[in-house]
Amino acid sequence: MKKVLITGADGFIGSHLTEALVKQGYQVKAFVQYNSFNTWGWLDQSPKELLDHVEIFSGDIRDPYGVKTAMNDCEGVLHLASLIAIPYSYHSPDTYIDTNVKGTLNVLQAAKELNVKKVVHTSTSEVYGTARYVPIDESHPLQGQSPYSASKIGADQLAMSFYSSFNTPVAIIRPFNTYGPRQSARAVIPTIITQIASGKETIKLGAIHPTRDFNYVKDTVAGFISILESDKAIGEVINIGSNYEVSIGETVELIAKVMGSNVTIETDDQRIRPEKSEVERLWADNEKAKKLLNWHPEFSGIDGFKKGLAETAEWFTNKNNLKRYKVSRYNI
Structure with missing residues (x-):
């Protein structure tokens, strides 16, 4: 797998992931949110020698046609695009359903139709809610304690439904608090x-x-790449946390x-x-990532x-x- 699409590439984690994949020799198409200022978010701050190897696609994750067009010539997709601010989800929950749930559906539907080799869907530790036991493993109950976390639970379940229903090669990464x-x-x-x-x-x-459980961004990025490159990750939900x-x-x-x-x-x-x-x-239990992917947090x-x-x-x-x-x- 050489050419991948990263949705949300203009964001915090997405920009770091874009740079890391280019350094590892991937052909990267960066899906950034369209705006009239023609800005690419944090990618505007990336070194020119890296950006020269990135194909930029400006669009909106809520637009199914645009998502499919962006994914058309890619073998894999790392889906990070989402609204993530919890307080804003109290204010405007409808936008979270459109972006996080329907946006994920657009990615999954396009991946199914285009026979993409791997979809890495981004979850969040917030879907667990307040820990019922610690450390939290992937079998912990899901609790929607905010409109944001509820929307991510919905997106996660959609992703797994495409794996179960259509054999879409989906893997879910569940990062704890990245910084x-x-x-x-x-x-x-x-x-x-x-x-x-x-x-x-x-x-x-x-x-x-x-x-x-704070997870340094370099460790989170390494988790994304490990999941992208491992066939063992397909059909799995995997915590990425520092423990x-x-x-x-x-x-x-x-x-x-x-x-x-x-x-x-x-x-x-x-x-x-x-x-x-x-x-x-x-508090993350990261044993599954260690055993399945040989991923270990550096920080x-x-x-x-x-x-x-x-x-x-x-x-x-x-x-x-x-x-x-x-x-x-x-x-x-």
């Missing part, structure tokens, strides 16, 4: 780093008691230490999720987390990168 350079400030780690980098000693956050649990409050302390700052936390009520919607605990445990945070903070504190973020505003 790293280029991530939106709607996520907690960039929110913390950008506030500290802007000189704030009191930072605004929502709940700090929930725990997360290290840490609270948001502890994460603030670690980031402050990495950045050499002393900070206090101020609770911002608008950042608090509705009580029943908050996912209180996430695991406390030392790996510190290393990933240091790389992330270094990128965000570059003034040319920091100026892209509106630190004084709450980004939903």
Whole structure:
């Protein structure tokens, strides 16, 4: 398999994945969201020598004709395009169904009709909801605690239905909380780093008691590539996580230490999720990925987390990168 389509290639994880696949010799077609500014999201910041080897397709994942046209000459597709901000899903849930569910259906239908060799569909650890047991393996019950997670559960089930009904070669990657350079400030780690980098000693956050399993973007990208290249992944749902649990409050302390700052936390009520919607605990069981794919997180445990945070903070504190973020505003 040499030519692949990446939907959502203009996003945080998608741009890193695009660059990694080009470096590994793949022919990459990058599906980016059409806009009148002719911008390609984070791919605009990619080195020219890499972009010269990327075919850009501007479209909309909600358009079945455009999706099929983009996929027409590709052997595989890595489907990352989605709406992911949880607070915005409270505001506009209909857009999440159109993008995450119908968009996924468009990818699956095109893959079926074109006999694509592999579809890697992107899930999320949010589909598990608050952990009923830890670490969370792939058999854990699914719980739609937000419109976002409900839409992703629907998309995941559609993907598996195409595997079961039509033998479409689908594999589902389920990353836990990915972080790293280029991530939106709607996520907690960039929110913390950008506030500290802007000189704030009191930072605004929502709940700090929930725990997360943070996965550095390089490990997530390696997981995507491992699943793309393994026949054993077809028909499987595979967690990609670090198997290290840490609270948001502890994460603030670690980031402050990495950045050499002393900070206090101020609770911002608008950042608090509705009580029943908050996912209180996430902790990944990654044994399946290790055994099936021979994938192992490079940035695991406390030392790996510190290393990933240091790389992330270094990128965000570059003034040319920091100026892209509106630190004084709450980004939903």
